[in-house]
Ligand SMILES: Cc1cc2nc3c(=O)[nH]c(=O)nc-3n(C[C@H](O)[C@H](O)[C@H](O)COP(=O)(O)O)c2cc1C
Ligand code: SF4
């Protein structure tokens with residue numbers, strides 16, 4: 090399959106981060122087209138036709154989300170771009186913003202026009218401060234060239250665009266925590282409803298979209314929603330940025346047509362080129378740390394023996410029993426030497442560290458699971474601990490304000506489901522478990 | 537609130553806080569304008585970044601000055617500063633190495649890198665060298681997992697770390713070849 094590149098086609102052109110080069114290569118056409126020949130609703134219509142689904146992790150149809158935006162008279166509306174990118178395994182937005190910042194700026198303008206927003210924000214994780222400066226430079230160039238500010242292209246549409254940094258907190262990727270943070274507060278998620286589409290930033294109707302989602306609006310408006318929908322497979326339309334990491338020959342960011350086979354993605358010459366050091370594949374977490382892990386025999390094939398494809402549906406095939414999720418596209422690959430118990434402990438420590446602490450099941454549950462997993466990993470656990478993890482899991486799942494609780498619980502459940510023998514081995518081979526420790530740190534660090 | 541006491545045993549952090557430089561104040565004013573009237577509190581996180589860059593860490597005096605500037609209660613600044621992990625509410629060394637310890641980095645050896653830096657600087661994670669030059673911290677995923685192992689020092693990413701690269705980095709920071 091020949092892959093089309095809709096977002097990263099031009100990243101290798103020297104100077105593409107500047108307005109002049111970007112513009113010469115067709116940049117800002119979507120703004121011209123939208124403002125000159127389409128009404129805001131017609132832009133929303135194109136996005137609906139495209140079948141674009143949110144690229145931040147949940148995969149919610151973008152056009153539908155946009156049409157839910159409340160439009161009360163006399164109250165401003167906001168578009169907020171989620172550039173928090175903190176889900177372990179995910180580093181695609183950083184790549185896009187660093188290499189081709191004007192694509193995001195252009196997408197923000199076109200999308201803001203569609204939503205009727207006159208002020209929009211890009212919320213970026215604080216660690217990406219250098220990218221904040223790259224974006225601000227691009228924004229300043231867009232102002233200078235009449236694509237931002239008052240009366241854009243003489244069409245009577247005004248838009249201001251700002252970048253706001255976070256301060257280091259995974260939870261601020263969750264949209265309501267992001268809005269709290271953007272209001273200058275601690276990133277504690279809000280109870281939903283009300284949803285941001287009704288009450289978002291400063292209580293006004295707000296759309297929160299991922300960087301890649303907003304960038305995809307550019308080719309959708311340029312070429313039409315139908316052309317976009319023609320790429321991909323089934324309800325997984327268009328292209329997707331996949332950030333591949335772990336024990337791969339060629340980790341990095343790839344733009345694929347949705348529907349590419351997982352086999353081709355891991356082993357193909359145009360992609361990751363297989364497992365490093367000629368090792369065997371042991372497992373894969375295909376969509377960021379929050380999605381279930383797949384053992385090697387379920388990575389390239391589904392439980393039915395079909396080829397597993399890089400699409401929302403195919404990666405989820407088999408549901409919790411034998412599937413996973415496309416998530417954010419953070420594709421993490423484990424070779425045969427990796428310890429699943431240690432990795433599960435590591436990820437759980439991550440969630441325990443990042444829990445905002447508002448709800449007891451999440452705050453206490455993640456910390457408790459972490460302790461139990463630490464015990465197991467360091468050869469001090471017993472068989473009862475494995476069931477205990479499952480019990481804690483059930484107490485967290487569905488009992489929290491935001492989905493971080495579930496995101497912490499599900500990976501543990503999946504690891505035990507597929508690798509129970511490895512957990513048991515840590516109990517039955519205490520000495521070896523301690524010694525093995527996979528040549529890693531002598532003293533694993535607690536949260 | 538986590539340990540807000542000031543231990544001025546580290547030379548560089550003992551410096552008296554005399555308010556922010558003209559440039560920082562100008563930047564504060566600019567950032568405030570990114571938000572509608574009455575919503576200026578939204579500028580707080582970026583201001584704290586600027587304050588920390590200027591002072592080296594977020595001393596209580598620096599945070600209080602931000603509160604005054606935004607015309608909000610000091611507690612509103614403390615609660616934000618202590619929520620976000622990038623802010624150092626205790627004194628730190630001149631160069632803070634924040635090494636990613638999360639799964640994807642661990643798969644390719646971040647634990648060994650952390651141990652190596654720790655041995656080389658003769659400090660544990662969380663500690664500062666006696667000369668006040670380096671602090672070693674571990675952090676969660678930095679969003680650079682494909683270029684792991686990774687560390688960040690004052691907004692700069694150092695990627696694909698090896699022991700040799702760590703040697704070079706420490707040398708470069710110590711001698712001032714890499715500027716903050
Ligand atoms: C704990 C948590 C962390 C999240 N982190 C991110 C993130 O870093 N980036 C992102 O775009 N979405 C993240 N999301 C999803 C957002 O809440 C939201 O669904 C998304 O930004 C919507 O954009 P989309 O529809 O374009 O995908 C996170 C969700 C949760 C629950
Ligand atoms: S689930 Fe966890 S992160 Fe989410 S609101 Fe509750 S405590 Fe905070």
Ligand code: FES
Pocket residue numbers: 177178179636637638639640641642676677678679680681682684686
């Ligand atoms: S896990 Fe280290 S940068 Fe993502």
